[in-house]
Structure formats: C-alpha cells, structure tokens
Amino acid sequence: MSELSVDIAIVGGGLVGGTLAAALASMGAEVALIDRLTPTMQTDAAFDGRASAIALAPQKMLAAIGQETSVWDRLAAHATPILDIRVADGASRLFLHYDHEEVGTPALGYMLENRHIRTALYAAVAASNVRLIAPAEVVDLETTTARARLHLASGDTISASLVVGADGRLSGIRAKAGIGVDEWRYKQTGIVCTVRHERPHHNVAHEHFLTAGPFAILPLSDNRSSLVWTERADLAPSIVALPDDQFMRELESRFGDFLGGLTREGPIWTYPLEMHLAHRAVAPRVALVGDAAHGMHPIAGQGFNLGLRDVAALAEVIADAARLGLDIGNSATLARYADWRRLDTLVMLGLTDALNRLFSNDIAPVRVLRDLGLAAVNATGPAKRFFMRHAMGLTQGGTSDLPRLLRGEAL
Numbered sequence: 270m271s272e273l274s275v276d277i278a279i280v281g282g283g284l285v286g287g288t289l290a291a292a293l294a295s296m297g298a299e300v301a302l303i304d305r306l307t308p309t310m311q312t313d314a315a316f317d318g319r320a321s322a323i324a325l326a327p328q329k330m331l332a333a334i335g336q337e338t339s340v341w342d343r344l345a346a347h348a349t350p351i352l353d354i355r356v357a358d359g360a361s362r363l364f365l366h367y368d369h370e371e372v373g374t375p376a377l378g379y380m381l382e383n384r385h386i387r388t389a390l391y392a393a394v395a396a397s398n399v400r401l402i403a404p405a406e407v408v409d410l411e412t413t414t415a416r417a418r419l420h421l422a423s424g425d426t427i428s429a430s431l432v433v434g435a436d437g438r439l440s441g442i443r444a445k446a447g448i449g450v451d452e453w454r455y456k457q458t459g460i461v462c463t464v465r466h467e468r469p470h471h472n473v474a475h476e477h478f479l480t481a482g483p484f485a486i487l488p489l490s491d492n493r494s495s496l497v498w499t500e501r502a503d504l505a506p507s508i509v510a511l512p513d514d515q516f517m518r519e520l521e522s523r524f525g526d527f528l529g530g531l532t533r534e535g536p537i538w539t540y541p542l543e544m545h546l547a548h549r550a551v552a553p554r555v556a557l558v559g560d561a562a563h564g565m566h567p568i569a570g571q572g573f574n575l576g577l578r579d580v581a582a583l584a585e586v587i588a589d590a591a592r593l594g595l596d597i598g599n600s601a602t603l604a605r606y607a608d609w610r611r612l613d614t615l616v617m618l619g620l621t622d623a624l625n626r627l628f629s630n631d632i633a634p635v636r637v638l639r640d641l642g643l644a645a646v647n648a649t650g651p652a653k654r655f656f657m658r659h660a661m662g663l664t665q666g667g668t669s670d671l672p673r674l675l676r677g678e679a680l
C-alpha cells in the first residue's frame with residue numbers, strides 16, 4: 270500500500286476531468302488523474318458512440334491548453350465546422366435559421382466524435398507531468414481542514430490540497446462530500462447512432478422537433494452525420510431491437526430524404542435522459558465539475574460545454590490562488606469558483622429544460638405559440654444574436670465575465 274501526495278487529485282478522467290488535468294498541467298501543479306477505466310478502454314470505438322458539438326469559446330480554450338501541442342491541434346483534423354443550424358418544428362415549415370455569417374465567426378461550433386476527444390485528451394495528459402492512475406477505483410474520501418485523502422480499492426491512498434469530483438452523474442465524491450443532488454428524469458431515451466448519406470451535408474446541423482422530442486442531425490466528416498434521436502422511454506427499447514431494415518425505415522421517416530439514401534455505421538447506443546443539479550458545487554477541500562455538478566437534456570448540445578466552462582473557471586481560481594501563494598483548496602478559493610459558476614449553470618439548466626418541455630409535445634395551442642415564437646426570434650436580429658452568442662459560449666449566465674481560457678488566453 271502506498272500514499273501519494275499531490276496538489277490536486279481529479280477523480281474521473283472522462284471528457285471534463287481529462288480537460289481539467291490537461292489545463293492544470295500547464296501551470297506546473299502536481300496533479301493526479303484517477304479513473305476506474307484505462308485510456309484504452311475509454312477510447313475504444315465501442316465505448317462511447319456520441320459526438321459532441323463544441324461551441325466556439327470552449328474550442329478556443331482547447332486551443333489554449335496542452336504543452337508543446339495544444340489539445341485543439343490534436344483534434345483539428347477530426348473536427349467538422351458547423352456553419353449553419355436549421356431548427357424545424359415537426360412538419361411545420363417555420364424554422365429558425367442560424368448562420369455563422371450573422372455573427373461574423375468562421376463557424377458556429379465544431380462537431381467532434383467523443384472517441385477523438387478522449388484520445389486527444391489522454392495524449393495531452395501523457396505528454397504532461399500529470400500522474401495518471403488507471404484503472405483505479407476511488408472508494409472513500411476523508412477531509413480535514415488542511416487536506417483531503419482519497420482511498421482506492423487497492424488500499425493505496427492519495428492526499429491532496431484539493432479533490433475535484435469529475436466522476437460523472439452518479440458522482441461518489443459528491444455523495445462522500447455530503448452534497449445532495451436534485452434529479453428529474455424525462456420519460457425519454459436518447460438513441461444515438463452515426464449514418465452515412467449519399468449527398469453532402471454542407472456543414473449544416475438540423476434539429477427537428479418531433480412529438481417524442483428533438484431529432485438532431487449533426488454533421489461529421491466524410492458525408493456522415495451523428496444522430497441524437499429522442500424517443501419515448503417506453504418505446505425506445507422496442508425500436509432499437511427492430512431488425513436493421515425496419516430500424517432504418519423508422520429512422521428515415523424522421524430524418525427525411527434531403528440527404529439521399531442512408532446507411533448506418535457502427536452500433537446504436539441509448540442514454541436515459543435526465544436533468545440533475547448538485548445542491549452545491551463545493552465542500553471543504555472538494556470541488557465538483559461537469560456531470561458530477563450538473564447534467565441536462567442534450568437538446569441544445571450543452572452538457573460537455575458547460576463542463577468545460579466549469580474547468581475554465583476552476584483552473585483560473587486555482588492558478589490565481591497559486592500565483593498569490595495562497596492555499597489552492599481553501600474555502601475562499603472554492604467559494605470564488607462556486608459563485609462564478611452558479612448563474613450560468615442555472616440559466617443553462619433552466620433553458621434546456623424549458624426548451625424540451627415546450628417542444629416535446631403535440632398540443633395544438635402550444636404548437637402554434639412555439640411556431641410563432643420561433644418565427645419571432647428568427648425575425649428579430651438582437652434576440653437571435655443573443656441566443657447565438659449564448660449557445661456559442663461567448664457569454665455565460667447573461668454576462669460576458671468569461672474566464673481567461675474561454676477567451677483563448679493562457680492561464
């Protein structure tokens with residue numbers, strides 16, 4: 270049994286924990302990154318079939334972190350720019366149209382397959398002084414006023430000034446730190462798969478609001494698109510169990526024929542859809558980031574982006590405290606992080622929940638009102654630009670108080 274002592278111990282090397290480790294490595298802190306799964310398991314093509322829409326500000330952050338080679342440099346060859354977003358309400362002809370030229374940026378965001386993001390993050394971690402401890406299961410957390418100690422299933426321990434819970438929706442660190450969580454389950458399942466189509470997508474992302482929920486078609490490289498098909502939770506199991514030709518017929522009836530014939534590539538994944546919010550983002554010697562702190566419906570593709578915003582804020586408060594020679598895990602440092610993230614998190618959770626409730630039903634008066642709403646937003650330049658800037662991560666919680674990393678600056 271051994272005892273390791275570091276400045277910061279990050280529990281969870283998923284998309285968010287991996288990014289935080291890569292960000293903190295560049296400030297010279299001693300960082301341990303612990304995950305129950307090895308990088309090989311997490312980057313396997315069969316592990317995570319999702320692709321993520323990365324907004325513009327988080328993309329700038331990925332370009333600002335990493336040592337010799339930035340995380341973005343490792344990712345750029347796999348990224349598909351989103352130039353245009355078209356939102357349609359079922360069969361209705363009214364739609365909201367977002368075009369990158371309206372905001373004067375090269376793209377509205379970028380699509381990346383999660384396996385490529387994981388590969389790039391683990392490569393950045395391997396090229397840094399971060400101590401990767403995997404596979405290793407964290408089973409307990411103890412805190413004193415001066416330190417936190419993690420206990421691993423192997424019997425080894427890791428002590429740190431600060432423990433970061435980046436251990437996902439069912440966060441054990443959150444529970445061990447005594448932080449409660451509120452959770453709302455939608456009666457919906459996210460069916461995720463990738464399709465190849467005959468015609469090019471021209472870098473357009475589509476969101477069709479159908480009765481069961483949103484059906485998103487997100488552009489990938491090589492005439493492929495990633496689909497996030499929201500279905501009623503009671504129907505989804507029988508849909509994914511259909512023989513492939515029948516599954517494809519169901520899929521095509523929702524997708525439409527505007528991109529020609531479709532072929533499915535790789536497996537079908539399903540995700541229960543829910544929203545959750547930790548009662549607090551911090552506890553003594555503990556901070557939560559990503560899905561450990563909050564989770565939301567994928568309707569707006571913002572879960573990982575919000576986690577990246579946590580990373581940017583936490584890395585900045587840690588870097589500022591270290592620069593002043595202060596204790597990086599003390600309550601004042603952690604309170605600054607929690608205060609910074611509170612409003613943005615609440616706004617994003619509230620917006621995604623409201624959007625999902627508004628669009629996942631077929632009640633006629635609601636449909637008419639939302640179509641009018643979409644048309645009004647589309648026709649009103651300032652309202653449209655506000656939503657675009659928020660979705661692109663250029664503002665947060667209605668303010669422009671962005672952490673340095675999200676402005677593309679170094680820590």
Ligand SMILES: Cc1cc2nc3c(=O)[nH]c(=O)nc-3n(C[C@H](O)[C@H](O)[C@H](O)COP(=O)(O)OP(=O)(O)OC[C@H]3O[C@@H](n4cnc5c(N)ncnc54)[C@H](O)[C@@H]3O)c2cc1C
Nearest residue numbers: 281283284285305321322407436437559560570572573574
């Ligand atoms: C269908 C779908 C589509 C989505 N699309 C988008 C999108 O387009 N854009 C976007 O921004 N977001 C999107 N999201 C959300 C996004 O995928 C998540 O917010 C993100 O993956 C959360 O990452 P995380 O690192 O916080 O958590 P996780 O990915 O859950 O990682 C947690 C890690 O902690 C490890 N761990 C847990 N407990 C322990 C323990 N006790 N000991 C050791 N290790 C442990 C796990 O092994 C895991 O690696 C989508 C989500 C869904 C469901």
